[in-house]
Amino acid sequence: MGGTxxxxxxGLAAIGPGIGIGLIFAAYISGTARQPExxxxxxxxxxxxFALAEALAIIGIALAFVLKP
Amino acid sequence: MxxxxxxxxxxxxxxxxxxxxxxxxxxxxxxxxxxxxxxxxSSLLLVLGAIVVAAFxxxxxxxxxxxPSKPQYFSxxxxxxxxxxxxxxxxxxxxxxxxxxxxxxxxxxxxVNNLFGLVPFLxxxxxxxxxxxxxxxxxxxxxxxxxxxxxxxxFPYLKLQTVPAGVPAWILxxxxxxxxxxxxxxxxxxxxxxxxxxxxxxxxLLTLFATGGAYLLFHATGSFLVKPAGIxxxxxxxxxxxxxxxxxxxxxxxxxLLTATYIQGSLAAEH
Numbered sequence: 001m002g003g004t005x006x007x008x009x010x011g012l013a014a015i016g017p018g019i020g021i022g023l024i025f026a027a028y029i030s031g032t033a034r035q036p037e038x039x040x041x042x043x044x045x046x047x048x049x050f051a052l053a054e055a056l057a058i059i060g061i062a063l064a065f066v067l068k069p
Numbered sequence: 070m071x072x073x074x075x076x077x078x079x080x081x082x083x084x085x086x087x088x089x090x091x092x093x094x095x096x097x098x099x100x101x102x103x104x105x106x107x108x109x110x111s112s113l114l115l116v117l118g119a120i121v122v123a124a125f126x127x128x129x130x131x132x133x134x135x136x137p138s139k140p141q142y143f144s145x146x147x148x149x150x151x152x153x154x155x156x157x158x159x160x161x162x163x164x165x166x167x168x169x170x171x172x173x174x175x176x177x178x179x180x181v182n183n184l185f186g187l188v189p190f191l192x193x194x195x196x197x198x199x200x201x202x203x204x205x206x207x208x209x210x211x212x213x214x215x216x217x218x219x220x221x222x223x224f225p226y227l228k229l230q231t232v233p234a235g236v237p238a239w240i241l242x243x244x245x246x247x248x249x250x251x252x253x254x255x256x257x258x259x260x261x262x263x264x265x266x267x268x269x270x271x272x273x274l275l276t277l278f279a280t281g282g283a284y285l286l287f288h289a290t291g292s293f294l295v296k297p298a299g300i301x302x303x304x305x306x307x308x309x310x311x312x313x314x315x316x317x318x319x320x321x322x323x324x325x326l327l328t329a330t331y332i333q334g335s336l337a338a339e340h
Contacts, residue, residue, distance in 0.1 A: 062265075
C-alpha cells in the first residue's frame with residue numbers, strides 16, 4: 001500500500017483548525033445554554049466561524065493532493 | 070456504487086494487491102469518447118440537478134392555495150428557510166429581496182447535487198470535481214463585486230473592500246495589500262475549495278471503506294483478523310455515509326451563507 005508523507009503533514013495541519021472549530025462550537029453551546037433565546041442569532045455566526053476556520057484545513061487537503069514530492 | 074466496485078475489481082484482478090482509491094477515481098470518460106464534447110457522468114448529473122430543482126419548485130407551486138397542500142407547504146418552508154434564515158438575517162434591510170432568488174436557487178442546487186453522492190446508482194457528487202465548484206464561486210465573485218460597484222462606484226468600492234475604517238495610517242501599507250488579497254482574491258478560492266474538498270474527501274472516504282472492506286473480506290489472506298476488519302470497514306463506511314449526509318446539507322448552507330455575507334459586505338456603507 002503506497003502513499004506519500006503529504007498525508008501525514010495534512011494530518012498535522014488539521015490539528016489547528018480542529019482546535020479552532022472545537023473552541024467555536026464550545027462558545028456557541030455555552031452561549032446558547034446561558035441564553036437559549038439567542039440561539040437563532042448565534043447559529044449563523046457559529047457556522048460562519050466554523051467555515052472560516054475550516055478553510056485552513058481545506059487549503060491543507062488541496063495542497064496535500066496537489067504538491068508532489 | 071458502479072465505478073467503485075469496478076475500480077476495486079480492476080485493482081484486484083491486476084493481481085498487485087489492494088490499490089487505495091485516489092483522485093483518479095473522480096475522472097469519468099467522455100460519453101461520446103472525444104474531448105470536444107464535454108459530456109461525462111459528472112456534468113450530466115449537474116444538469117439533472119438543475120432539472121430536479123426547477124421541476125420541484127415549478128410543480129409544487131403550480132396551483133397555489135391559501136390552505137397549502139403538502140407539497141406546496143414543503144416548498145414554502147424550504148423557500149422561507151433561505152429567505153428568512155439566510156437572506157433576511159444576513160443582508161437585511163430593504164435590499165435582501167433582490168438576492169433571495171439567487172440564494173434559494175444556489176442553496177437547493179448545491180444541496181441536490183451533493184445528495185446525489187448518496188443516491189444509489191448515481192453515487193457521485195458533481196462538486197467533488199473542482200471545476201464545477203470554481204464556476205459557482207466565480208459566479209458569486211462576479212455578483213458581489215458587481216453589486217458593490219453598482220452601489221458605490223468603482224473606486225469607493227475598492228476603498229471599502231481594502232481600507233478598513235478606524236485604523237492608524239502607518240499600518241495601512243501593510244493592511245491594504247492583505248485586505249485586497251483576502252477580500253478580492255482568496256475569497257472565491259476558499260469558497261470553491263471548501264465545497265470541493267468537503268465533497269471530495271467524503272467521497273474518497275466512502276470509496277476507501279467500500280473497496281477496502283471488499284478487499285479485506287473477499288481477497289486478503291493472512292491473519293484471522295482480516296475478515297472481522299473487513300466487516301468493521303463496511304460498518305464504518307455506513308456511518309461515514311450518514312456523516313456525508315450532514316456534510317452535504319452543511320456545505321450547501323455554508324456556501325449560501327457566505328455568499329450572503331459577501332453581498333452584505335459589499336452593500337454595507339462603512340465597516
